[in-house]
Amino acid sequence: MKQLFIAATLSLSFAVQMAAQDATVNIHVNDGTQKIHKEIYGQFAEHLGTCIYGGLWVGENSPIPNTNGYRNDVLQALKDLKVPVLRWPGGCFADEYHWMDGIGPKNQRPKMQNNNWGGTIEDNSFGTHEFLNLCELLGCEPYISGNVGSGTVEELAKWVEYMTSDGDTPMAKLRRQNGRDKAWKVKFLGVGNESWGCGGNMRPEYYGDLFRRYSVYCRNYDGNQLYKIASGASDYDYNWTKVLMNNVGNLMNGVSLHYYTVSGWDGSKGSATKFDDNQYYWTLGKCLEIEDVLKRHCAIMDEKDPKKNIGLLLDEWGTWWDEEPGTVRGHLYQQNAMRDAMVAALSLNVFHKYTDRLRMANIAQVVNVLQSMILTDTKGTGHMVLTPTYHVFEMYKPFQDATFLPFDLSCEKRKVRHDMNKEMDESTAEGFRTLPLVSASAAKTADGTVVISLANVSLDKKKEVEINIDDLKAKNVSGRILTSKNVADYNDFDNPSRVKPEPFKDAKLKKGKLTVNLPAKSIVVLELK
Numbered sequence: 001m002k003q004l005f006i007a008a009t010l011s012l013s014f015a016v017q018m019a020a021q022d023a024t025v026n027i028h029v030n031d032g033t034q035k036i037h038k039e040i041y042g043q044f045a046e047h048l049g050t051c052i053y054g055g056l057w058v059g060e061n062s063p064i065p066n067t068n069g070y071r072n073d074v075l076q077a078l079k080d081l082k083v084p085v086l087r088w089p090g091g092c093f094a095d096e097y098h099w100m101d102g103i104g105p106k107n108q109r110p111k112m113q114n115n116n117w118g119g120t121i122e123d124n125s126f127g128t129h130e131f132l133n134l135c136e137l138l139g140c141e142p143y144i145s146g147n148v149g150s151g152t153v154e155e156l157a158k159w160v161e162y163m164t165s166d167g168d169t170p171m172a173k174l175r176r177q178n179g180r181d182k183a184w185k186v187k188f189l190g191v192g193n194e195s196w197g198c199g200g201n202m203r204p205e206y207y208g209d210l211f212r213r214y215s216v217y218c219r220n221y222d223g224n225q226l227y228k229i230a231s232g233a234s235d236y237d238y239n240w241t242k243v244l245m246n247n248v249g250n251l252m253n254g255v256s257l258h259y260y261t262v263s264g265w266d267g268s269k270g271s272a273t274k275f276d277d278n279q280y281y282w283t284l285g286k287c288l289e290i291e292d293v294l295k296r297h298c299a300i301m302d303e304k305d306p307k308k309n310i311g312l313l314l315d316e317w318g319t320w321w322d323e324e325p326g327t328v329r330g331h332l333y334q335q336n337a338m339r340d341a342m343v344a345a346l347s348l349n350v351f352h353k354y355t356d357r358l359r360m361a362n363i364a365q366v367v368n369v370l371q372s373m374i375l376t377d378t379k380g381t382g383h384m385v386l387t388p389t390y391h392v393f394e395m396y397k398p399f400q401d402a403t404f405l406p407f408d409l410s411c412e413k414r415k416v417r418h419d420m421n422k423e424m425d426e427s428t429a430e431g432f433r434t435l436p437l438v439s440a441s442a443a444k445t446a447d448g449t450v451v452i453s454l455a456n457v458s459l460d461k462k463k464e465v466e467i468n469i470d471d472l473k474a475k476n477v478s479g480r481i482l483t484s485k486n487v488a489d490y491n492d493f494d495n496p497s498r499v500k501p502e503p504f505k506d507a508k509l510k511k512g513k514l515t516v517n518l519p520a521k522s523i524v525v526l527e528l529k
Helices: 002-020 072-081 092-096 127-139 153-164 168-177 204-217 238-247 277-287 289-305 338-354 389-394
Strands: 023-027 042-044 085-089 112-116 120-122 139-147 188-191 228-235 255-261 311-319 358-364 374-376 385-387 407-411 415-416 434-436 436-442 450-456 463-469 477-485 507-510 513-518 522-529
Touching: 023 436, 023 450, 042 311, 072 127, 072 385, 072 389, 072 513, 085 127, 085 513, 092 112, 092 228, 092 389, 092 436, 127 139, 127 153, 139 153, 139 238, 139 311, 153 204, 168 238, 188 204, 204 228, 204 238, 228 238, 228 311, 238 289, 255 277, 255 358, 277 289, 277 338, 277 415, 277 434, 289 311, 289 507, 311 338, 338 358, 338 389, 338 436, 338 450, 338 477, 338 522, 385 389, 389 522, 436 463, 450 463, 450 513, 507 522, 513 522
Parallel strands: 023 463, 042 085, 042 358, 085 139, 139 188, 188 228, 228 255, 255 311, 311 358
Antiparallel strands: 023 407, 112 120, 374 385, 415 434, 436 450, 450 522, 463 513, 477 522, 507 513
């Protein structure tokens, strides 16, 4: 009887222990083969609203502290982020931008109207030199989006020559006359942007022929090797990718893809800071739909390119809410809440799994526009605030160029409606997404450190996560957490640190197992050494 009692007690204890574990992650530390390209953490700066003027650039005569016209505070914040690549000048703006208007003495540069974004008049004081010099200051790769929509082959060919030729060529001479003797290194070149829409409203067959033509004349000068990127699909337009793979194929080094987490409920995009629980869960379900989109585009590419020579570049992604009340229409200025941080973390965790094909991702956008890293006060006070999304990117820095570690995740899931505007029958799967309440990723850095990211999606329940790691040799665990009292909390100029990372102490390492207690609506990054 005593033995039966002991056995029953152990069985009950085991059952209680299993019930307490809300999620299990098994990490296969010896099976990692693919690198998480640092360019997955790329940024995007378009001439849109105050992203450039007032965000990155204030000019040399501004009372806001600056270095050669670049805001010192923003410059330092981006250096701290270790931005790997920066895309410019658009976006939709790229296909109306004529680069020769943005070179030479600033007082002689013609002004232009930004027809895509609010009709703003720009003075072209931020042009090719200013952008490429910024990239040098940040130590990042420039990604130039060329004008195919309203430009010419000759115009783009001369721009490439101007930037990258060190020879005795006409455009190299012009660059030297404008104060830059040595050519820049420019690796990434986008041949048009959103050619299916604002970049020309083209059919994929027509654009494919244009790419073939334009790319011939975008030449490699003096050791500079261009990585030529075709203007790819929007979201679920799988036919666009199929046509380009069939008609262009290996003539392109990469093809782009755009995916935004946009709600569309009640005929609007919704507020960045005012939303209910259903809208919160819907948003995270929508952001995770990117995984299915990536799978389908990758499958199409695999048919024609099984060796994965052609890269997929998600060069625009992020949340898109209604503009903040009182801001300029068409400038796309939105706040950035803890919900946006959750979107960033969940999205990056997905991206890590597909870097055998996914070579780059550029969140939209770096300052003052959409899901930005930084918000600035452009009215002369010089205030700057780091957003919750910035903090996710900063916490995730160890993943850049680390080796992805495959893992198995088991956790509770939640049904989320596909369409916020339709009532669904919860007894059926139709019309619903399945939202895992825990998200994870893992990688190993060059020095052997194991990095683990975890996110608890639940708004009201903490999650105990048991992590098993094959052949774990680490003896110490450290971490940081990003969370807030309310998932709608955000940072502003009056409260710049309402949402910020804090040390995380609730991870216990014992006998090769890691137990983590995740608070509700939190993001944690752990390092095991």
